[in-house]
Amino acid sequence: MAMLKLGVLGSGAGSNMQSIVDAIAKGELDAEIKIVLSDVADAKILDRGRRHSIESMHLDCSPWKTKLEGGAEDECIEILKSRGVDTVVLAGFMRIVKPKLLAAFPNRVINIHPALLPAFPGVHGWTQALDYGCKVAGVTVHFVDAGTDSGPIIVQKAVPVLEDDTPESLHARIQVQEHIAYPEALRIIASGDYTIEGRRVRIGGR
Numbered sequence: 001m002a003m004l005k006l007g008v009l010g011s012g013a014g015s016n017m018q019s020i021v022d023a024i025a026k027g028e029l030d031a032e033i034k035i036v037l038s039d040v041a042d043a044k045i046l047d048r049g050r051r052h053s054i055e056s057m058h059l060d061c062s063p064w065k066t067k068l069e070g071g072a073e074d075e076c077i078e079i080l081k082s083r084g085v086d087t088v089v090l091a092g093f094m095r096i097v098k099p100k101l102l103a104a105f106p107n108r109v110i111n112i113h114p115a116l117l118p119a120f121p122g123v124h125g126w127t128q129a130l131d132y133g134c135k136v137a138g139v140t141v142h143f144v145d146a147g148t149d150s151g152p153i154i155v156q157k158a159v160p161v162l163e164d165d166t167p168e169s170l171h172a173r174i175q176v177q178e179h180i181a182y183p184e185a186l187r188i189i190a191s192g193d194y195t196i197e198g199r200r201v202r203i204g205g206r
């Protein structure tokens, strides 16, 4: 059992990062957020980080629009390593991370995806579930591998799809569970009490 040293990467509002900050403050998660990085200069996640006195920086990822590669990837790794980060938390980070970052933090890059994977990878998982006519939707926290939303699953939570749901109302219901699921997954990682066997993350028994 060791305190996690987290580096958070996000592009948006940062509500998942907030749930991690809150879990740490309540003593429910043995971790410290060393740095927040965003590819979006005016992202709310950076304001949130600063409000909590966490070092929060814009990472210029140009010329790429959808991935973290090249000079920006090198810079990202260098920043994370120099802050002593051991676990990279993708919290609404809207870019594909590439093998170099994954190799720098083996089995230590975690993502949250707003769908019950392997259904509906990619963007707007909740809208995909609604359009498909699903009666159940949810959230997945998983280790990141070289694919898109395809790594071994740590935690999943389901929510019902209600008759009068809109994409917004369903996403809001999923986000309530996201904010429970991410601290829970990080607690498992902090405990060290798990093994990754192929696609399966076996929790407990170590």
Ligand code: GRF
Pocket (backbone or CB within 6 Å): 010, 011, 012, 013, 014, 015, 016, 017, 045, 091, 092, 093, 112, 113, 114, 175, 178
């Ligand atoms: C969440 O729905 C998350 O599952 C997805 O992007 C959204 C980020 O929300 N990957 P926030 O920035 O954490 O509020």
